[in-house]
Amino acid sequence: MSANTKPDNPNNPIDYQAYSPFKPFEPPTPPERSPLPYFFTFCVCMITWLVLSGKFDLFHISLGVVSSAIVTYTSGDMLLRARRLKGLPGNWLRFIAYVPWLLFEIFRANMHVMRLVFHPRMMDLIDPRMFRFQSRLEDETARFIFANSITLTPGTITVYVSIFGKYTVHAIDKASGQGLPGEMEDRVGAIFGE
Amino acid sequence: MQAIFLYASVFLACLMGLSLYRSVFGPTVLDRIIGVNAIGSKTTTLLILIGLIYERVDMFVDIALAYATLNFIAVLAASRYFQKKKGLFDEVEGR
Amino acid sequence: MSLLDIIATAMIALGLFFFLGGAIGILRFPDFYSRLHPAGKLDTMGQFTALSGIALYLLNDLSLGSVLTALKILLIVVFVFITSPTATHAIVDAGVRAGMTPWTKETREEGRR
Numbered sequence: 001m002s003a004n005t006k007p008d009n010p011n012n013p014i015d016y017q018a019y020s021p022f023k024p025f026e027p028p029t030p031p032e033r034s035p036l037p038y039f040f041t042f043c044v045c046m047i048t049w050l051v052l053s054g055k056f057d058l059f060h061i062s063l064g065v066v067s068s069a070i071v072t073y074t075s076g077d078m079l080l081r082a083r084r085l086k087g088l089p090g091n092w093l094r095f096i097a098y099v100p101w102l103l104f105e106i107f108r109a110n111m112h113v114m115r116l117v118f119h120p121r122m123m124d125l126i127d128p129r130m131f132r133f134q135s136r137l138e139d140e141t142a143r144f145i146f147a148n149s150i151t152l153t154p155g156t157i158t159v160y161v162s163i164f165g166k167y168t169v170h171a172i173d174k175a176s177g178q179g180l181p182g183e184m185e186d187r188v189g190a191i192f193g194e
Numbered sequence: 195m196q197a198i199f200l201y202a203s204v205f206l207a208c209l210m211g212l213s214l215y216r217s218v219f220g221p222t223v224l225d226r227i228i229g230v231n232a233i234g235s236k237t238t239t240l241l242i243l244i245g246l247i248y249e250r251v252d253m254f255v256d257i258a259l260a261y262a263t264l265n266f267i268a269v270l271a272a273s274r275y276f277q278k279k280k281g282l283f284d285e286v287e288g289r
Numbered sequence: 290m291s292l293l294d295i296i297a298t299a300m301i302a303l304g305l306f307f308f309l310g311g312a313i314g315i316l317r318f319p320d321f322y323s324r325l326h327p328a329g330k331l332d333t334m335g336q337f338t339a340l341s342g343i344a345l346y347l348l349n350d351l352s353l354g355s356v357l358t359a360l361k362i363l364l365i366v367v368f369v370f371i372t373s374p375t376a377t378h379a380i381v382d383a384g385v386r387a388g389m390t391p392w393t394k395e396t397r398e399e400g401r402r
Contacts, residue, residue: 051364052256054357110307110334117314117327127394128323151374154330157322158374159381170381170391172326195290195346198298205305212312216324224384225321228328231376232315235332236308238365239339251347252354255361262365266372273376273383 038076045071094191095145101187106152109176113154116172127173133181135165139192146181146188156180196247203243210236227272234265297346304339307331320392321384329377333369340366 045068053060119125137143143165147158150169155176160168171177210233217229238258245254314327344359 048364051357051360052259054252054354106330106334110331113314113326113331114307114310117310117317117331122317123319126318126323128320128391129393130391147378148374151377152330152333152370154326154334157325157329157377157381159378159385170322170325172323195294195298198301202301202305206308209305209308209312213315216315220321222321224380224387225324227380228315228321228324231380232311232328232332235336235369235373238369239304239308239336242340242343242362246343246346252358255358255365259361259365259368262368262372266376269376270379273379276383276387 038072041076042068042072091191098187098191102149102152105184106154109154112176113172125173128170129174129177130159130168130170131177132166132168135167135181135185137165137185137189137192142188142192145191146185149184149188150180153184199243199246203240203247206236206240206243210240223276224273227269227276230272231265231269234261234268238262238265291349293345293349297342300338300342300345304335304337304342307335307338311335322381322391325377325381329373329380333373336369337366 046064049064049068050056050061053064116122116125135143135146137146143161147161147167150156150158150167155172157170158167159170167181169177169180171180213229213232213236215229217226217233220226220229238261241254241258241261242251245251245258248254308331311327311331314331315324318324318327340362344362347355347359347362349355
């Protein structure tokens with residue numbers, strides 16, 4: 001066991017290397033200091049301010065600049081980390097291209113759940129179940145987007161995602177849970193080049 | 195268009211009554227939280243419809259945004275309150 | 290009525306239809322895990338379609354104020370799409386940690402006997 005895989009607490013009963021299927025547990029690396037996340041946070045705050053206030057005279061804009069600067073100073077590194085910005089702008093463009101497909105998928109699954117809701121023999125049709133599967137996604141943001149996409153698609157809810165990428169999903173009937181992990185995982189993986 | 199918005203608002207209010215049944219007679223606490231969450235998401239839409247009826251959308255849209263935020267925070271806080279503590283690595287033993 | 294008005298009315302009606310499905314689903318489904326499916330998702334879709342319809346209606350007169358209001362409504366839609374899965378996950382997580390067993394067909398047949 002090398003030095004960086006050993007947990008700090010020697011009394012910790014969990015041997016990470018024995019349990020992890022594909023990689024040793026890495027302690028989180030300290031965030032790199034970079035001005036880019038701060039600049040990005042400032043821009044997001046400023047655009048939100050302009051949309052919400054709707055006044056474009058000098059006084060209100062300077063108020064917005066001061067408020068955005070304070071927010072950026074206190075919590076500028078929370079929205080994005082420096083390594084998240086490395087894939088710019090490819091990741092973001094691919095993510096925006098993913099959204100319409102997700103919306104169409106949500107609409108289709110909505111129609112399925114609506115049919116279940118209005119069906120007179122609903123109790124015979126539904127067959128709730130919990131099942132687990134191992135996802136191959138490694139990136140934290142990819143796992144987050146995949147879990148949120150599963151939850152947004154009606155018929156399936158992500159119950160739990162372990163730190164090793166094991167998903168626990170609750171499905172309303174057999175047909176809803178069949179497609180996982182299928183095309184959606186491939187598409188989320190394609191955003192991050194996995 | 196005003197009549198359409200009015201009828202839509204009345205319809206939404208009736209649907210909120212249906213959801214209210216679940217939040218009053220729900221067997222568990224979590225069922226009540228679901229009912230309250232459903233009422234909140236309908237209220238967000240209803241507020242903007244009311245703004246369209248009174249022709250003050252610019253004012254009511256801010257209220258709707260604040261209401262959506264409050265709804266989210268309320269559901270999050272309530273469901274965090276009604277749960278037992280469990281460690282992060284509990285699932286590791288079950289693999 | 291202009292074409293934009295007709296599209297907006299159709300979208301609002303579709304949103305109300307989704308809301309109706311959500312409300313009836315909350316009443317009809319057997320346990321709280323399955324009630325989350327209509328509650329969390331059909332309501333999100335209803336909000337999405339209804340609010341998009343209202344934003345389209347506001348674009349009838351292209352002034353700065355109405356465009357800003359439409360942008361704010363879009364902000365609400367984006368906010369709902371981010372927070373709705375989080376709220377759903379918080380509720381289902383509370384249920385799992387409290388040890389509630391999901392309703393299945395087997396438990397239903399046991400209850401019949």
